[in-house]
Amino acid sequence: MLEYEVTAQRVDTHGSLAQCKQAQLVIDTDLDGRPDAFNPAELLLAAVAACILKNLERIAPMIHFDYRGVTVKVHGVRQDSPPKMMRIEYEITVDSDENDRKLELMHENIRKYGTVYNTVAPGTELKGILRRSASV
Template identity: 55%
Template sequence: MKPAKRQDQSQIKRIADFIWNIADDRLRDVYARGSAATCKDAAITLDTDLDGRRDAFNPAELLLAALDACLIKGIGRVVPILKFRLTGVEARLHGARQDAPPKMESIGDEIVVDTDEDDRRLARWIVEGAPPS
């Protein structure tokens, strides 16, 4: 068996630096153009450009959209169990964002339902948080 050939450490460092420079260029390019999130057969363009993009969600908008989808999906799963009839539902979320340091200060929501249910059942379900009877 031949002894393993030792590579010169300076050669290894040059190769590593070359690889990192390529990766760094690629990351800068993605950051400048924006990026995408993919899952299954879907893709969402993300606004990661420092100048902003009108054709993409920024991280705060994406967070609100995800919470919006969770609310609607949750309502859709609970409604059949409670035998509640809805013909439509809309969740409207809004957030107050602080720039420095960046954070969401608050998130508020409004849920609009379209239903033929009587006001008593609707109030019991929405206002009181109890199953409609």
């Protein structure tokens, strides 16, 4: 089993700092919000995007998937009471010459083997698409 550890500490009324390994991340914990940091909901969406990107990197060599670049857009819908992320939708845009079957195979593997993806999916409507960029 793999284990992970992150430490977060309040800096002041405007933000906090999360640390892991040799990395630091400023977190928006200001009640009024702040534009220069991710709030907790945005961190969740970023974790979904990071999971998708990491899986693409891991899966590509296994299925001989060639690509030049990838962008992931994630959109979340939160309800207020009780506070909960109700729906997360994503769009993976890949700059690739791979055929449609290879694109679908990549998307299947991303959905099947993502740690964050599989953690979020049971409690949230999680859906998305993988498409080829328009430039191809």
